[in-house]
Amino acid sequence: MSRRRQIYEGKAKILYEGPEPGTLIQYFKDDATAFNAQKKGTISGKGVLNNRISEHLFTLLGNIGIPTHFIRRLNMREQLVRQVEIIPIEVVVRNVAAGSLSKRLGIEEGTQLPRTILEYYYKDDALGDPMITEEHIACFGWAGQDELADIVDMAIRTNDFLTGLFAGIGIRLVDFKLEFGRLWEDDYSRVILADEISPDGCRLWDMKTSEKLDKDRFRRDLGGEVEAYQEVARRLGLLPEGAD
Amino acid sequence: MSRRRQIYEGKAKILYEGPEPGTLIQYFKDDATAFNAQKKGTISGKGVLNNRISEHLFTLLGNIGIPTHFIRRLNMREQLVRQVEIIPIEVVVRNVAAGSLSKRLGIEEGTQLPRTILEYYYKDDALGDPMITEEHIACFGWAGQDELADIVDMAIRTNDFLTGLFAGIGIRLVDFKLEFGRLWEDDYSRVILADEISPDGCRLWDMKTSEKLDKDRFRRDLGGEVEAYQEVARRLGLLPEGAD
Ligand SMILES: Nc1ncnc2c1ncn2[C@@H]1O[C@H](COP(=O)(O)OP(=O)(O)O)[C@@H](O)[C@H]1O
Ligand SMILES: Nc1ncnc2c1ncn2[C@@H]1O[C@H](COP(=O)(O)OP(=O)(O)O)[C@@H](O)[C@H]1O
Ligand SMILES: [Mg+2]
Ligand SMILES: [Mg+2]
Known part of the structure; x- marks a missing residue:
């Protein structure tokens, strides 16, 4: 070590x-x-x-x-x-209004969105990760047009797959954050999914009870953080049944 | 009256x-x-x-x-x-970093942008006119895809024309805001440019002195607001030479 x-x-x-x-x-x-x-x-x-x-x-x-x-x-x-060269963009995929979207646009939390929304945030803690658009990304060269097209494709496919996966275990995938990076092979690079996907960067609501099984428990002082993460792991089949 | x-x-x-x-x-x-x-x-x-x-x-x-x-x-x-049905979107066209873009993304005021940026803000005073993207516009139906395509075309043409016009009179068109509305003819509507274009909604900098000839004089307590607006009018040939 x-x-x-x-x-x-x-x-x-x-x-x-x-x-x-x-x-x-x-x-x-x-x-x-x-x-x-x-x-x-x-x-x-x-x-x-x-x-x-x-x-x-x-x-x-x-x-x-x-x-x-x-x-x-x-x-x-x-x-x-x-190891990748991280693209400095957080890609947020939203299926249901919650969090900053609800607050910024005045849409009640829990409202099913008429269609999925992709948002981009510039990864810069000092600036507070400001929301950006494809216009800013293109202007400042944070990702190329082809890279962004690949990112959009992968984000949508990931959303489709994860929405299905979580639906199968009684969980509503409200929104989640992805990061992508460039994998260099000689002079050529391609974009791959990086970082992590976990309850830290997803909103996961129990379909029956609407209970939050994600970091909002911490953000909103709801308690039971680790139990919520465990419940997600358990339903994904990653913990022995009945274990906690 | x-x-x-x-x-x-x-x-x-x-x-x-x-x-x-x-x-x-x-x-x-x-x-x-x-x-x-x-x-x-x-x-x-x-x-x-x-x-x-x-x-x-x-x-x-x-x-x-x-x-x-x-x-x-x-x-x-x-x-x-x-009379039009106002589309609830403020379209901001930026050629040079200034104002909220500089602040949000940490880019020094006055930096020429590598390319023109279009931004959209949801026209809602109570929400503070939050920035939105084509994703939110499509999701909530604030404008149709065809309407948005027309808006983008008109915004870019307007920018090209006004950038030239102001360059001709020694003024740098830094950024400006446009509003569009639907003109209904029977069951059919088309999008036209509405509201106003004036120093209230534009950033206009004297090319030689960088002096601000727009509402930033008011926003930043610089004084000389009306003289600045007059100077713009004068250079556009709207006031008799020498008048103030
Ligand atoms: N495959 C990778 N190669 C290089 N950097 C990565 C990779 N995957 C994730 N990262 C970066 O590593 C960091 C992970 O640590 P984290 O605690 O999430 O950092 P942060 O506080 O910046 O979010 C992030 O900055 C993320 O962008
Ligand atoms: N042709 C038009 N038809 C209907 N409404 C318009 C038209 N042109 C502008 N408007 C609207 O009229 C209002 C103009 O007044 P203004 O003082 O700019 O209002 P605001 O405080 O809402 O910006 C704006 O809300 C604008 O959207
Ligand atoms: Mg992180
Ligand atoms: Mg107005």
Whole structure:
């Protein structure tokens, strides 16, 4: 452990140099932040659950042909991934009005959107991750036109697949955030799905009770954070039945 | 005057019922507001200048084939326009970084943008005119796909024309706001340019001195508001040389 070079420590994960060139180790912390890190806390056991959930979802997405950075899980808190050049855009996919969309546009939380909405946010903590559009992305060259087209395709396919997957286990996929990165091969790069998909970056509502099974429990001081993440893992078949 | 029915009083203009069905009278007030009407004031003589400037610009845009609501100026403060169903979107065209773009994305004011940016804001004072994208517009049906395509075309043509016009009189067209509306003819509607184009909704910088000739003088307490608007009118040939 001590020989490994730390590349980056973020709000929820640490990146270490991987065993081979072009690989990284993603270490999942229990740290939780919200509202651009104005609110901070710890959800004990979250890192273990997110590592496992993200592994599972990336594996399934890989199976349907969406290229991802995921290589394999190493242990409880770590996974080996392909190193990419992160595109500085958070892609948010929304199926149901919630959170900032509800607040900004005055649409009640829980309103089913007439159609799925893709939003982009510029990944810059100092600026508070401002919302941007394809216009800004093109103007400032944050992603090329072809890259953005690939990102849109992958985001929509991911949404279709995950909406189905979660529907199958009684969970409404309200919205979620994706990150993409460039994988360089000589002078050529292609865009693949990176970072993580976990209850930290998704809104997941129980279909029957509307109970929140995601980071909103932390953001809104609802309590029961780890139980909610566990419930998601359990329904995905990642925990033995009845275990908690 | 007293017989006319007032349709709407806004922050800078009053709308009255026009002399024929389907027409309105736009009355230009001297009232000025900024920051979503948190700042209020009066710029004595502004209404007269904006009425004249907007008449001039809409006439020139009409001449190059951009359909507008403008029919004719009636007097110092009033113009006759076609009544439209306003599309609830403010279209902002940006050639140079300034204002909210600079602030939100951390780009220094005055930076020439690598390419022109179109932005959309949802016209809703209570929500503070939040920025939106084509995704939100499509989702909530604020404009149809064909309408939006027409809006984009007209906004870009307007930008090209006005950038040239202002360049010819030593003024840099930094950014500006447009509004569009639906003109109904039986069951069919088409989109035309509405509202106004004046220093209230444009950023206009003197090319030599970088002096601001627009509402930023009011927003930023720079003084000399009416002189700036007069200078724009004068350069456009709307005031006798040397007059102020
Ligand atoms: N495959 C990858 N290669 C390089 N960087 C990655 C990869 N996957 C994710 N990242 C980046 O690693 C960081 C993950 O740590 P996290 O705690 O989420 O950071 P942050 O606080 O920036 O969100 C993020 O900045 C993310 O963009
Ligand atoms: N041709 C038109 N038909 C109907 N409404 C119009 C037309 N042109 C502009 N408007 C609307 O009239 C109002 C003009 O007054 P203004 O003081 O600018 O109002 P606001 O405070 O809403 O910006 C605006 O709401 C604008 O959308
Ligand atoms: Mg992150
Ligand atoms: Mg207005």
